[in-house]
Amino acid sequence: MQRRHFLQALAGAGLLGSLPLTAARALAQTPGALSVDDLPALVGELTLYLGRGEGGLYENVLEAIQKRNPDFKLNIRRGVTAALANTIVAEAQAGVRRADVFWAVDSGAIGLVDEAGLARKLPADLTGQLKEGFRYDNWSPVTGRIRTLPYNTDKLTADKIPASVMALPDSGLSIGWAPAYASFQSFITAMRLLEGEKATGEWLKAMNKRGKNYAGELGVVMAVERGEVDVGFANHYYTLRLKAGKPDARVGLAFTQNDAGCLVNASGILALSEGDLPVNFIRYLLTREVQSYLASEAYEIPLVDGVVPPQGLPALDTISPPKMDLTQLADLRPTLDLMRRVGVL
Amino acid sequence: MKVLLQSCHKALFVCSLLLAAAQVSANGDIGEHVNHLQDNLDKYTKEVNWINERIDAMVDTYEAKGAEAAESDKVVDIWESVLFHSAIEVNYVPIYASIWQGLYGVKEAIDAEKPVNEVRAEQAALEQSLWQALGAVKLAALYQQRGLLEQVKTTSGPTTPVATLDEVKQRLDRVVAKYAEKLPDEATGIVHDTYLNLFEGVEGALIEQDAALVESLEKDFNVTLPKAIAGNGSVEEVRGVVSDMQTKLNSAQELLEQAESERKDVF
Missing domain, CATH: 1.20.120 (Four Helix Bundle (Hemerythrin (Met), subunit A))
Known part of the structure; x- marks a missing residue:
């Protein structure tokens, strides 16, 4: 849906009225994300469950929001994303609700909480700020990350890398991977959902003969740069960060087309309690300022219109990620079972 | 210069204490006594003396009757039976490691039936580590009294x-x-x-x-x-x-x- 048409539809449905006037005006007038100046002040107290994220940068965002809103108190419980998701579900089963908002580093954990029926519906004017393909009723993606194939630029050019991830095991290339890594397992979950269990199992078996194991995906990118392997599997930001510290690093980024190999996954947030405060808090994370900050400092991909993506990454609309409901990535257990069965884990 | 180095060393040591106190023991139950170090200093001192006496007796037995009679496996039981064990573990892990090194130094020297003077050298190293550890716990107690030491608890993890x-x-x-x-x-x-x-x-x-x-x-x-x-x-x-x-x-x-x-x- 074109933005103008979308705004007309919102106005027609009377939904712009749910925002303060300045915010409604800003949304109507400017293409893309709102500025923090357009948002209402936060007043009251919230408890946020925060899945550990990008080395302190999420903390900087939260601190800035609190500093800007002196009458707002944010209690934060931090932990591993999956563990917090399980805690929220367990607390709900026990009849208690301690968290008002849940910010998770991956959408799979969001899916787990949403599936349990605990997420509140978000207003359409909020979810409508997100790029098409990232609009969900009960949660909001915050920033994205894309699966990439980092390759050694001394050994290869991007056109020598198959456009299909399924063709990689037969490419003759040496490949680095980190099967124990959560992002890699989400990628395999996407493959399982898109290509089926049998094809994914065969792919894993073939890759296992060719793949060289690393503990993490930064390790994969560094091995590619050293020329230990020709190509690897990693989220995009590792390569961008390596190139920031070592501009002549011999590593480039390739993308497969329309398959799990170029999946765009996202961190996400959902409201667990009713009222304007949790929703308005979420609005802060979608502002131009926060999206720009996370793009420039953490190399994450902004998911609202009008914010420049991190340097060194092609625009999102030039990549062809597969269309899929990211919350389905919560279905991790069959993936782990499959990986164990074929001897990858 | 020496004074300056000593001051630096002390500052680093105190810093380590403050940081280590927030750490949770990897060994499970550590006992509430670690949050009341001052109240337990006499007990810890007695325990250190007791450990030294037991190890000394073990080495005496080795000297008189040989390795089998010395029952060197007991060094671990001796160490793990005292409260002081967790007091040093949660406050200054580097010395905690040295104590283990000393305990095994004595045990392995006995097991290898080394000359008694070599066993005594290992025993002396262990004693030195234990007294150093007691000093560290006393300093930690002082900082705990002043409210400068965090309660030993499960933290939600570092944020920066x-x-x-x-x-x-x-x-x-x-x-x-x-x-x-x-x-x-x-x-x-x-x-x-x-x-x-x-x-x-x-x-x-x-x-x-x-x-x-x-x-x-x-x-x-x-x-x-x-x-x-x-x-x-x-x-x-x-x-x-x-x-x-x-x-x-x-x-x-x-x-x-x-x-x-x-x-x-x-x-």
Whole structure:
């Protein structure tokens, strides 16, 4: 849906009225994300469950929001994303609700909480700020990350890398991977959902003969740069960060087309309690300022219109990620079972 | 100059105490006494004397009746039966590791039926570590009295890259301690867990500052340290690797601190 048409539809449905006037005006007038100046002040107290994220940068965002809103108190419980998701579900089963908002580093954990029926519906004017393909009723993606194939630029050019991830095991290339890594397992979950269990199992078996194991995906990118392997599997930001510290690093980024190999996954947030405060808090994370900050400092991909993506990454609309409901990535257990069965884990 | 060095050493030591106190024991139940160190100092002192007497008696038996009669396996039981064990573990892990090293030094010297003067040398090293540990706990008690020491509790984890690297360094001390306790699998488990759950979260920011430093630490975490543990070498060898890593982590902290001070504001 074109933005103008979308705004007309919102106005027609009377939904712009749910925002303060300045915010409604800003949304109507400017293409893309709102500025923090357009948002209402936060007043009251919230408890946020925060899945550990990008080395302190999420903390900087939260601190800035609190500093800007002196009458707002944010209690934060931090932990591993999956563990917090399980805690929220367990607390709900026990009849208690301690968290008002849940910010998770991956959408799979969001899916787990949403599936349990605990997420509140978000207003359409909020979810409508997100790029098409990232609009969900009960949660909001915050920033994205894309699966990439980092390759050694001394050994290869991007056109020598198959456009299909399924063709990689037969490419003759040496490949680095980190099967124990959560992002890699989400990628395999996407493959399982898109290509089926049998094809994914065969792919894993073939890759296992060719793949060289690393503990993490930064390790994969560094091995590619050293020329230990020709190509690897990693989220995009590792390569961008390596190139920031070592501009002549011999590593480039390739993308497969329309398959799990170029999946765009996202961190996400959902409201667990009713009222304007949790929703308005979420609005802060979608502002131009926060999206720009996370793009420039953490190399994450902004998911609202009008914010420049991190340097060194092609625009999102030039990549062809597969269309899929990211919350389905919560279905991790069959993936782990499959990986164990074929001897990858 | 000597005074200055002593002051620096003391400051670092106090810093280590303050940081280590927030750490949770890897050995499960540690007892509430660690949050009331001052009230338990007499007990700890008696325990240290008791340990020294028991070990001394063991070495006397060895001298008089030989290795079998000495029952060297009991060194572990002796150490684990005292409250002081967890008081030092939660407050200053490097000396905790030295105590284990000393205990096994005595045990292995007896088991190898070494001359008694060599066994006595190991015993002296153990005693020195125990008295040093008691000093550390007394200092910790002082800081606890002044409210400068955090309650020993489960924390929700560090929130900044610099704090994360502090925790990484503490966990590396624990790796040496577990290796000294003859628990190499547990030591390796801590290395992997520390890499995946702590270091990996900050190395993205660090690589922007110094790619070569990250390359070097990656190798330490994934090759050098696990290999040193698996190689069944001396505690000193493992401690040497850890010490090198901690030096690199200090540099990493300075770089990240500088980068954070130059970072743009969110709003």
